[in-house]
Amino acid sequence: MWIEGDVTRVSLAPQTYDVWHDRAVFHFLATADERQAYIEKVLTSVKPGGYVIVATFAEDGPTQCSGLPVRRYSADELHSEFGAPFELLGHEKEKHHTPFGTLQKFVYCYCRKLR
Numbered sequence: 438m439w440i441e442g443d444v445t446r447v448s449l450a451p452q453t454y455d456v457w458h459d460r461a462v463f464h465f466l467a468t469a470d471e472r473q474a475y476i477e478k479v480l481t482s483v484k485p486g487g488y489v490i491v492a493t494f495a496e497d498g499p500t501q502c503s504g505l506p507v508r509r510y511s512a513d514e515l516h517s518e519f520g521a522p523f524e525l526l527g528h529e530k531e532k533h534h535t536p537f538g539t540l541q542k543f544v545y546c547y548c549r550k551l552r
């Protein structure tokens with residue numbers, strides 16, 4: 438099924454998804470309220486024991502994306518946004534070479550949702 442919507446407001450079925458994979462969306466969420474709303478969506482829609490992979494620009498990555506300001510994270514900072522219900526299984530940095538010839542440093546966090 439394809440669902441289109443603002444991830445902080447979209448209606449998602451509870452405890453339905455085995456895996457949540459986000460690359461380069463979470464880092465656009467500028468306010469604590471937006472980030473909390475996003476995390477609530479993950480908490481309610483991913484099955485207990487499901488997996489969550491979130492990639493943002495790293496702490497030494499770009500400060501903007503698509504002309505918009507972004508927040509940058511270390512692996513610990515990104516994991517601490519999500520908190521205790523998420524067990525950090527691993528993290529990795531990636532250097533993404535864009536088609537327009539620039540370098541974007543990403544951090545990926547790979548977690549298991551405990552409840």
Ligand SMILES: C[S@@+](CC[C@H](N)C(=O)[O-])C[C@H]1O[C@@H](n2cnc3c(N)ncnc32)[C@H](O)[C@@H]1O
Nearest residue numbers: 442443444445459460461462463465466502503
């Ligand atoms: C840089 S693109 C990343 C696209 C793709 N995930 C990738 O890795 O190439 C950022 C995407 O985040 C989406 N986005 C930003 N804020 C969003 C929100 N609140 N809800 C849903 N999507 C959002 C934008 O529409 C855009 O498609």
